[in-house]
Amino acid sequence: MALDALADVLETAGRLFGRFISEAVIEFMLKGVGYLICRPFKPSVDPDGLRVLLVGLLFWVLLIWFGVELYGFIRVDACLDGGSFDYALGACST
Secondary structure, three states: OHHHHHHHHHHHHHHHHHHHHHHHHHHHHHHHHHHHHHOOOOOOOOOOOHHHHHHHHHHHHHHHHHHHHHHHHHHHHHHHHHOEEEOOOOEEEO
């Protein structure tokens, strides 16, 4: 009996957590950013439309890609301050 109650509490907590992730990620991070980007170009854009979702997703993919590339440039630059960078190996040699 106690295990059933615990299972119900964990199921409810899991659903609440899933709902929070759904709302935070999809609604705010994807659709919200997509809407902010689309709005200046098309004033009558649907805030819940597929275009807004795809633009938001593209924004985050490009932002992550840019961050990874920037990290690589910073790593090479830091290496070149005190040594040399072997591009074939992708490693710093001092």
